[in-house]
Amino acid sequence: MAVDQRRILQTAIPGPRSEQLHARKGAAVASGVGTTLPVYVERAGGGIVVDVDGNHLIDFGSGIAVVSVGNAAPRVVDAVQHQVADFTHTCFMVTPYEEYVAVAEKLNELTPGPHDKRSALFNSGAEAVENAVKIARHHTGRQAVVAFDHAYHGRTNLTMALTAKNMPYKNGFGPFAGEIYRVPMAYPYRWPTGPDNCADEAFETFVTQVHSQVGEQNTAAVIIEPIQGEGGFVVPAPGFMARVAEWCAIHRIVFIADEIQTGFCRTGDWFACEFEGVVPDLITTAKGIAGGLPLAAVTGRAEMMDAVHTGGLGGTYGGNPVACAAALAAIETMVADDLCGSAKHIESVMRPRLAALAEKYDAVGDLRGRGAMLAVELVEPGTKDPNPALTAAITSACHREGLITLTAGTFGNVLRFLPPLVIGDELLHEGLDILDSAFAASA
Numbered sequence: 001m002a003v004d005q006r007r008i009l010q011t012a013i014p015g016p017r018s019e020q021l022h023a024r025k026g027a028a029v030a031s032g033v034g035t036t037l038p039v040y041v042e043r044a045g046g047g048i049v050v051d052v053d054g055n056h057l058i059d060f061g062s063g064i065a066v067v068s069v070g071n072a073a074p075r076v077v078d079a080v081q082h083q084v085a086d087f088t089h090t091c092f093m094v095t096p097y098e099e100y101v102a103v104a105e106k107l108n109e110l111t112p113g114p115h116d117k118r119s120a121l122f123n124s125g126a127e128a129v130e131n132a133v134k135i136a137r138h139h140t141g142r143q144a145v146v147a148f149d150h151a152y153h154g155r156t157n158l159t160m161a162l163t164a165k166n167m168p169y170k171n172g173f174g175p176f177a178g179e180i181y182r183v184p185m186a187y188p189y190r191w192p193t194g195p196d197n198c199a200d201e202a203f204e205t206f207v208t209q210v211h212s213q214v215g216e217q218n219t220a221a222v223i224i225e226p227i228q229g230e231g232g233f234v235v236p237a238p239g240f241m242a243r244v245a246e247w248c249a250i251h252r253i254v255f256i257a258d259e260i261q262t263g264f265c266r267t268g269d270w271f272a273c274e275f276e277g278v279v280p281d282l283i284t285t286a287k288g289i290a291g292g293l294p295l296a297a298v299t300g301r302a303e304m305m306d307a308v309h310t311g312g313l314g315g316t317y318g319g320n321p322v323a324c325a326a327a328l329a330a331i332e333t334m335v336a337d338d339l340c341g342s343a344k345h346i347e348s349v350m351r352p353r354l355a356a357l358a359e360k361y362d363a364v365g366d367l368r369g370r371g372a373m374l375a376v377e378l379v380e381p382g383t384k385d386p387n388p389a390l391t392a393a394i395t396s397a398c399h400r401e402g403l404i405t406l407t408a409g410t411f412g413n414v415l416r417f418l419p420p421l422v423i424g425d426e427l428l429h430e431g432l433d434i435l436d437s438a439f440a441a442s443a
């Protein structure tokens with residue numbers, strides 16, 4: 001059933017039925033599992049999420065950059081229904097099936113670079129990152145992995161170690177995996193000597209620190225998000241990533257692009273690396289790949305991927321046939337409906353309006369991102385001091401008006417926007433109107 005593409009508020013947000021369910025959640029679900037906006041969902045499609053009280057909310061979150069093709073996208077629903085009726089699981093490592101192979105073929109074709117590639121499929125982004133590190137270590141025979149300030153790579157033990165932010169991801173969960181080293185990110189807005197020096201100085205710092213503190217000969221991999229996701233949509237200073245990738249190639253260090261949040265048309269290209277012409281050795285994907293079903297992948301140079309002994313990679317559910325069928329349908333949708341074009345169009349609608357907000361309110365320190373992955377960083381007016389209180393106030397005001405928005409950033413002071421790529425212009429504008437009013441009321 002198609003979901004009416006209009007915002008409709010029937011009750012306060014959250015409504016009474018959501019509140020009842022939320023009380024049950026409190027009694028039944030571990031409190032460590034948080035909730036951004038406790039409206040309980042009944043169905044969703046396009047740019048709308050419908051809750052159990054009959055409210056229609058505008059979706060500027062896509063379930064954290066997952067349902068780029070829209071919720072319950074028609075091709076995905078159809079493919080899943082067929083696959084689930086045929087068979088649900090055999091385990092690819094026991095008796096394989098075509099859908100897994102077809103997803104690997106698509107990934108090898110769509111990811112940057114014309115070289116010979118291989119892929120392996122997993123269940124979650126964190127699992128893909130773990131496996132990329134396993135592959136890089138096996139291929140190089142080295143152990144150290146270099147990650148950046150503000151990075152987010154997951155919540156498992158190794159990926160917690162790669163993730164930069166303590167609260168809520170790491171606090172009290174140590175000890176963390178060893179041989180992880182952190183270097184500064186080329187974060188233009190917060191670079192001490194200003195954005196113009198950022199790429200050069202950050203690259204020099206990177207080289208010096210890896211050389212002096214780790215040693216190139218000990219470094220298996222450098223992992224970077226081409227645009228940092230949870231870290232606040234930090235777009236590395238232009239040229240930084242390309243120079244890091246080049247330097248990695250010289251020292252035979254595996255350059256891993258974590259495109260779990262940026263991949264699959266989100267930034268207006270299939271993968272965010274392409275914008276700067278960077279070709280990673282390994283690329284991790286998840287989220288947008290399968291229209292909401294759990295699937296993740298590592299794709300990379302055949303000689304690196306194939307360095308691992310047979311049986312060294314896998315997992316019971318990795319590349320589950322239903323998730324693979326969904327991925328093939330999601331990718332088909334991205335091609336047929338030109339969702340990279342849609343992401344660029346979304347930027348053309350959103351960026352001028354966000355720029356107008358930045359013009360009007362001193363609290364907007366920075367506007368950044370690409371495609372349908374845009375954010376504003378909020379500060380105390382006249383300074384660069386993070387303003388998480390205002391960020392929270394604006395977010396709550398948006399939620400109360402039926403606009404799902406998310407926050408991000410090491411300092412909790414970034415409003416980020418990740419609408420489904422199939423959202424209509426009217427909803428986009430209405431969402432931005434709500435954001436305008438939230439700024440007017442709070443800033």
Ligand code: PLZ
Pocket residue numbers: 064123124125126127129152153154155225229230258259260261286287
């Ligand atoms: N790498 C770049 O963005 C997941 C995390 C939500 P999983 N980001 C959303 C939360 O609070 O847990 C992410 C990412 C990047 C890796 C991951 C991890 O992907 O599928 O959540 O494991």
